[in-house]
Amino acid sequence: MKFVKVVTFAAALLATGGVLSACGADKDTNSSSASSSTAASTEASSTVEVTSTASVSNDASVLEKALSADGNWIVAATADVTFDKDLTVAGEFHDKGDASADIYRKFALYSQDADRNVTAEYTVTVPKIVVESENFNIVHGTVKGDIEVKANGFVLNGAKVEGNITFDKQEYKDSAKLEEDGASVSGDVTVAE
Structure with a gap:
């Protein structure tokens, strides 16, 4: 029985490590983000229960908390997720969670392999995302x-x-970038003022 628990934990840890490595891609794709992948993997491996890693999930309530002011600098969906109410992204966060680094926050809607090839992309269905975090x-x-x-x-x-x-x-x-790496918007892009 103990062997089964160890094998199950190891499999869950490996699966989470693959997802966490997806979160390691920097905003500058030419720079190395091995340290963020390592830090995220270390965080997961030091956690007794892998599912308690709040920044990586397919659960809407976990992702909502992770994107709040009490959340994390990086949040990753691991499957399609539907929110029944508006989602607010709040708080000031820094790249890789380092207070001396630039203000930056990332919501990863994909998985990738060890060579950083995107292997899956996910859909977030939500009435509205309200972005209050700078450099989201x-x-x-x-x-x-x-x-x-x-x-x-x-x-x-x-x-x-x-x-x-x-x-x-x-x-x-004026400060936004809406077309990086083939990004697109099917609706209107307007200013409320």
Whole structure:
């Protein structure tokens, strides 16, 4: 029985490590992010229960908390996820969780292999995502719903939005990047002012 638990834990840890490595891609694809993958894998391996890693999940309530002001700098979906209510991305976070690094936040909607080839992309279905975190980056996958941006530096990196994007200020729109790595928006992109 103990052997079965160890094997089950090891399999879960390996699966989580693969997902966490998907989270390791930096905003600059030419720079190395091995340290973030290693840090994330170390975090998972030091956790007794793999499912307690709040930043990696296919559960809407876990992802909602991870994207809140009390959450993490990097959040990854591991499957398609549907939210019944608006999702707010709040708080100030720094690249790789390092307070001395740039302000940066990432929502990864994909998995990748060891060579960083994207192996799967996921869809988040939500009435609206309200972005209050500066330099928030949605990477790959699809958002089915609207996005309201209330912060500078919003980025779509290989992601598709099937909905509208509304910026609260022209400044926020001017600082946004909506076409990185083939990203697209099927709806209107407007400024609320």
